[in-house]
Amino acid sequence: MFSIVALQSVLPLEKEKDVDDLFNSDTAAGQVHSVWGSTGHLFVSLNEGLALKAFDTAPVDQKVQKGKRALAVHQTASEIIDVCALKKKNAPVYIAHRNGTLKAWSYSDSGGWVHLGNISLCVKQQAELHTVTIDEGRGRVIWVEGQLRSNQDGCHYSICTRTMTFESTDVKHSVGPALTLLQNCPKCALYCSPLAVNIWPSDPCPKGLYFTWHSDAYLLKNQLDTHILGHGRCLSEDRASAAVDFKTAASKLRHIWARKSTQPELQVVAKACHLSTGVLFLVSSNGHVHMLSGAEESLNALKLPASVNVADSTGWFAYRFVLGALFRDHVIRLMSNTSGDLLQELDLSTVFADAGFKLWSIMGMIPRIGFWSSEGIWVLQMDNIENVASAMSSPEAASTLRDFSEDRLAARTALQGAYEAYSGRSNDEGRGKGVAVPQQGFQNPGLMVSVLQGADATHKPQASQALQSLYERRDDGAEQETRLNDTIGPLLQQYWALHREKLGVWDASSDEAQKPFTIQEAVLKLLDSSLTLSANRKRSQMTYLSLNAPVATLACLLDALNIGKLDDNGHIEFHAIPLDEEELDPSLPPVSLAVKAPESESGLPLFEIVCRLMFRECPTQLVEFVNMCQQARDKVLDVSAFSRKKSTVQLCDIALGSLPGPDHSRNQEGAVLATAKLMQLSAMSHGSLNALKLLLKHKLWCEAICLVQEKADNTQTHSELFHVLLMSILQDREIVPEYYERLWACLPQKISSLEFLKLLTTHHQPSNPRIHLCQQVLCRPQDDLQIGMVRDQLISLLGREKVTGQ
Known part of the structure; x- marks a missing residue:
């Protein structure tokens, strides 16, 4: 099933002899210190991490071009601790140094390596960089830095992040300001997944304590959650303000420690992050393995065989469908990452005469895992997937073979x-x-x-x-x-x-x-519930049709499901659903679509697919379609408006979760408005506030003001919405005169001058703390339109309070 093969048999390196010479060196300066890999490249650090060489792959029967620049760091004052590579082809490679410097390099087949520039990461002076990772999906670089002068308890580290643009060649301007997420914490490990970034502290730390950072620029979400394994999220704090203090967060959870300190799931002795999916596997001392996908915990997801002694392991990895570990007896044991069954054992003593072997990985679109020692570099190679069936249970083997079968x-x-x-x-x-x-x-x-x-x-x-x-x-x-x-x-x-x-x-x-066959035939075939195709196969084919022929696919779905008709102008004429009838037939295609959402008889998430296609082609009619389906669903299920609010599943939530960003739509403004309306209708927390932020982000000022006016009920929510609207308009000088009258029409009637001044503190900080903010606002020059507008309203509030005797 798997075998250990030499790296040179998998990657044809341009300077293969130079790689062999590195492992035959007898000098201390030539000893290999660390090994990293990316798509088409091998990086080897030497001399205790103070030097580095890169080796590139060459296509078969192709000679290396003369004058091609190589990447070689002969001597550096600061240790090289990591090489961060991206999955995108020809994307920059970032070399991280202990002093906090991130050096960006770019590679081309013709010219070789080019140094793009340096980035200084660390926030505090004289801080050392300990761990760094690049979250390609969120466009972020996240790192752990520590002070040189450490305190006695070991809690002198900070977790920080910056935004990063990978396509820009101007490296100095490709990163944003630093944001500290967690401070005064022990040394932490960082694990990136599509759902969240997991921060796992080391000792000294209460057992089972970890953090998840959620960042979503589209939803304007930026929060750090504190978790206890087996208990879930305990604290949640917005990261737009100050950093979370580790000791404060841990002390708030003492009542939970006392209750869970003896439970075995907290005794995590090893962790392994899947190279492709980002799922984090947590190995407990009792042999149980927990899975962590973002903030979703799956306790005791699998149990390792009794023959696997976790205490004897030296390193763990998650690759393809296996969870593997290195053991002190020079054996690699591969277990199924779904059942825990032992699939294979590989004796490394036949490959490594030296016992000091270590893990390394190749990051890229097709990641690889391997091992290296002072004798050479090897990778884990899959030989024959059919052999998996003999070591797995029938359902699991069938699922695994399906993943590797033809798509x-x-x-x-x-x-x-x-x-x-x-x-x-x-x-x-x-x-x-x-x-x-x-x-x-x-x-x-x-x-x-x-x-x-x-x-x-x-x-x-x-x-x-x-x-x-x-x-x-x-x-x-x-x-x-x-x-x-x-x-x-x-x-x-x-x-x-x-x-x-x-x-x-x-x-x-x-x-x-x-x-070739027509799209209509393909759609009807996929909607046929009697078709013997897996749900994944159907979904992949429908995705392909939606991406390559969205208009034709949408028209065929609307017609096949009897929802409506798409005309030549891209407008949908919906068929009327007989909602006035006493009993609505649930077998009608549009009614069945709404009632069974997000599933369907065909095995496809048809409601989500139709929503995505409408969002791309005609987003202005999406909300009408969702409301129509919701009414049909409520009619069949006999759900009242009151009970619907308590329901855990609403169609607007399903639709909202299936939509991409507005830039994926032909009508971007209509897509923004549709998303904002669904946010208001959904059960998500702070839906109106998130909708307002989305409208302001795309500078839809009139729609934003209308949203606040709709919520003008003098509640706390009304004040929060007005605050966000006011701050956004004050930051854009050009639009102040245009929206002056409409803005103040949204002002909560019960707001006082003192409360109004508090709203301004986030926008106008006092230049002199000794002078009251009220005096500073009143003394601003007349040509300052932003503060001038605020001054007039403040005078009006003071006059009103004087008349009423407040």
Whole structure:
């Protein structure tokens, strides 16, 4: 199933001999200190981390170009602690130093490495950088820094973050201001996942205490939550103000420690973050493994076999479908990450004569895990996925094999591209005629598409010639002239099969079964509940149709579900649902869609799919569609407006959770308004406030003012909304005169001058603390439109209070 292979058999390095020389060095300065990897590159630090060399991969049968710049740090004053690589191809690589400097490097196939500049991370002076990670999804760099002069209890570290733009070559201006999330804490480990960033403190720390940081620029969400394993979230604090103090947060939870201190799930002895999904596996001393996905805990998700002694492990990793560990007896044990069953044992003594082996990983679109020692570098290689079935239970084996079996979606994309290229049809012509994709699939489609694109004769002639040469000699039986390992054979077989399909399309010799079919046929086939396809397969095919032909897919869904009709202008004419009838037939397609949401009989989340398509093509009608479905749902389920507020699932919440950002819509303003309206209707906390912030973010001033006017009920919520609106308008000098009258019409009637001044403290800080803010506002010059507008209103409030005797 898995085997240990030398790195050079997987990555054909340009200077392979230089890599071997590093591990044969007898000098102290030449000893390997750490190893990192990214897509196409190997980084090795030497001399206790004070030097670094990078090794790049070279395509088969391609010589290294002369004058290509290499990345080599011969001697640096500060230790290199990490190399942060991104998943995107040709994205910068960031080398982190102990003194807090982050050096950005960029690579190109023709010119080699270029130094883009340096970034200074640490907030405090004379601080040391201990851990750094880059959250590519959120556009953030997060790090742990500590003071050189530490206190006795070990709580002298801080967790900080900055925004970062990866596409910019101007490195100095690619990062935002620093934000401290957690201070006065012990040394922490950082784990990034799509849902949240997990912060796990080390000793001294109460057992089971950890933090999750949620940051979402779209929802304007920025909060740090304090958790106790097995209890869930205990504290939640907004990070827009001051940093959370570790000792204060821990002391607030003493009543929980007393209750849970003896529970075994708090005794976490090892952690492993999945290289692809970001799921964090927590291994307890009693052999139980908990899973943490963002802030969602799954306690005792699996139990390790009794033969696995957790205390003897030296390192853990989560890769593909296995949870693996290194043990002191020089054995790697691989367990299923869903059942905990022991799948395989690998004896490293046959590979490593030296016992001091360590873990390393290759980060990228296809991550890898490996091991290294003073003797060389190796990676964990999958040999034959079919062997998994013999070591797993039948349902688990079936699920795992399904994950590695053919996914028709990606292969269809490749073959459709070939069809259009060789038949003379463009994308626009095909979509206009309702052409979808041929019914053909291949195993391992991600690699197939990569090979197809990489062998494009126009852009990569040498790679194309190499593959063509292998194709012509495919029947010779001779050993393939490639340094890649034997697993390239099946991949080449699939490529040649695809190549023959391309030639068949070119020669118009493909049989009728391979011809394209219409989008309507594809949609109806996916809606057929009797179709024997997995839900994941259906969802992937529907996603492909939605991305490549959104208008035609939306029109077919509206017609097939009897929801309405999409005209040529992109407007939907909804069919009326007989809500006035005493009993509504739940078998009607639009009613069934609403009642069974988010699921459906076909296994597809049809309600979410329709919402996403409408959001992209006609967002102004999305809220009307959601309200119509909600009314039908309430009618069938006999839910009143009062009980609906207590319901845990509302269609507006389902729709809101399925929508992308407004920039994914053809009508961005309409998408913003639709999202804001759904936020107000949803059960999310502070829905109106988040809706207002979204409108202000996109500078929809009139709509923002109307929202505050709708909520003008002189409550605390009204005051909060007015505060946010006032601060946003005051920060934009040009719009002050235009919205002066309408803004003050939103002012809460019961607000006092003192409360009004408190609203201004976040916008206008006193220049002289000895002078009252009221005096400073009243003394501002007349040409200051922002403060002048505030002064007039303040005088009006003071006059009103004087008349009423307040």
